[in-house]
Amino acid sequence: MKKIGAVVLLLSLIIVSCEEKEKKKYLPESIGAINxxxxxxxxxxxxxxxxxxxxxxxxxxxxxxxxxxxxxxxxxxxxxxxxxxxxxxxxxxxxxxxxxxxxxxxxxxxxxxxxxxxxxxxxxxxxxxxxxxxxxxxxxxxxxxxxxxxxxxxLKSLSKETVLNDKLGITLSLPSIYKVGKQENNFIWIDRQIQKGSMNIIAYDIPNDYFKNDSTFVKDIVAMRDSIGKQYIPGPDVPGKITYMMTEKAFAPYVFPVEVANRKAAEVRGIWEINGYPMAGPFLTYIINDDKNNRKVVIEGFVFAPATEKRDDMFQLEAILKTVKFSDDK
Known part of the structure; x- marks a missing residue:
């Protein structure tokens, strides 16, 4: 009798489990615009x-x-x-x-x-x-x-470009519409055109000991971005001026501790501007610890789209950046 009872109990559990799976199976796909x-x-x-x-x-x-x-x-x-x-x-x-x-x-x-x-x-x-x-x-x-x-x-249509892996040992799930615009030294710039501007992703690495003092962390982040902008991200040609991307001077960026690709990281949100030219927009940066390779990897998304709303464009860039993987984690 005990064996029969156990069998009945087992069958009941299987039936309940199957019913729960059936309920889950028949839930429709959710709908709605992003955000x-x-x-x-x-x-x-x-x-x-x-x-x-x-x-x-x-x-x-x-x-x-x-x-x-x-x-x-x-x-x-x-x-x-x-x-x-x-x-x-x-x-x-x-x-x-x-x-x-x-x-x-x-x-x-x-x-x-x-x-x-x-x-x-x-x-x-x-x-x-x-x-x-x-x-x-x-x-x-x-x-x-x-x-x-x-x-x-x-994810339905991804780029097959390998430059990020070749240069930095990382991968991103990039929509195929994004194209590599510049690769120089350890700096890669990838972008796509949108109706009134462009959506951009840049990636590079820096020494692991680049940030030496917690008390100057935000100031050092700004210095890092401005140095990269001056070297690799020029602005429009203006006679008599050197134009390049820099961090907006009036307000310090927001900085938060986060985890990206199972690594400790800093998330930085703020406004970029062009030195010597009236042009600006939002940026999102992740500075990711890669202790195994004695470095930090920096990935950033920024949008240039004058007089348009940018929330959803920046959100898509965030979604892309959060797909980052390190090749030597495999």
Whole structure:
């Protein structure tokens, strides 16, 4: 009898497991433009202080852009409208007044891949408190799923160019539309043309001991970028002037510790400008420790596109840079 019971239990577990797999299998693919966010909350909440706090967190300006653009493009709707294909939106924030007080993140509820942030409270103040406590984590989850989606879209057609591996021993998953424009010494410049300008990726390495003092780290990063710009990234020809890319002088860049390609790294966001010429735009740099080879590898994306929004272009560059791999890790 014990053996029969064990067999029955095993079969039950297999059936439940298969049913769970079937449920997952039939989830539709998520939809939506990159960095779009469905905010599901009643209109009276949206129009009051709860909505103000949602906008404060999720429509905050992206760091390091030429002018203010929100983290996410928000589409707010009451619960009764959240149905049909809208359920398949990739990033969803659900805010509700309820007897429960909670804040958590769900994965693949209505579609895949999908992240759903849920914030509830019995009063406006309780909702806001829960929102403040969880917003950064929810934003991180949304950003990760949006990066994955951006990568998925460009992975369909990749460049076969090997210059990054040949020169620096790294690889990037580069869309085939990007072309190598310059390779000199250990410096590589890759770009693509867009409607009103260009999207650019540069890569080079520096000695492992380049940054000697934590107290001058940001200043030394600026000096590094300016030196590379002066040597390799000229600006327009202007009689009597030497033009080149440099870090915008008025504001120090934002610097954060991160991990890239399973290595410690620094993320740098800021504005570039052209010395001696009125031209500027955003940049994103990763300075990655490569202790095995006694060096640091620098990869950077920057956009030149006057009088246009740049959030999504910079986001695509971030998605590309985050595919970096070191050849000797294989």
């Amino acid at each position: 779009s966010l469905a905010v599901v909350m009643e209109n009276e909440l949206w129009e009051g202080k709860v909505g103000d706090r949602v906008r404060q967190h999720f429509a905050a300006p992206v760091l390091g852009l030429s002018w203010e653009e929100p983290l996410f493009t928000i589409n707010q709707m009451p619960q009764k409208v959240f149905s049909g294909t809208i359920l398949q939106t990739r990033s969803v924030l659900f805010v509700d007044k309820d007897t429960l007080s909670l804040a958590h993140i769900k994965t693949d509820v209505y579609a895949t891949p999908q992240k759903v942030g849920v914030i509830k409270g019995s009063t406006d103040e309780e909702i806001i408190s829960n929102l403040d406590a969880k917003a950064d984590e929810i934003i991180k989850a949304f950003k990760e799923v949006e990066i994955q989606e951006s990568q998925k879209r460009f």
